[in-house]
Amino acid sequence: MERHRFEGDLKQIKDAIAKMNGRLNDIEAGGDRQLVGDLETEMGHMIEALREVEAGFENAYSQHSQQVSKGSSAKVAAPHGAAPHGAAAHGADANGTISV
Numbered sequence: 001m002e003r004h005r006f007e008g009d010l011k012q013i014k015d016a017i018a019k020m021n022g023r024l025n026d027i028e029a030g031g032d033r034q035l036v037g038d039l040e041t042e043m044g045h046m047i048e049a050l051r052e053v054e055a056g057f058e059n060a061y062s063q064h065s066q067q068v069s070k071g072s073s074a075k076v077a078a079p080h081g082a083a084p085h086g087a088a089a090h091g092a093d094a095n096g097t098i099s100v
Helices: 002-030 033-077
Strands: none
Touching (some): 002 033
């Protein structure tokens, strides 16, 4: 469900950028250099904001991947038949599978 929503958000962003690009091309063809400059500045701000969002997304993804990796290594490191450290408090079975 989250992935579907995220994909919808990305489509909206792509559509908005395509629409702005079309308008920018129309204005450029009309020769209004001041308006073109203003719009290019606004596009630059938008791109900067998107880069910040991308960096935040990558950071969150990286942290999640590290947590998953740590969880996997804890599961591997547990003795056979024993739950990983702290897993029993979360309802882990004898194989270390945690149920929430």
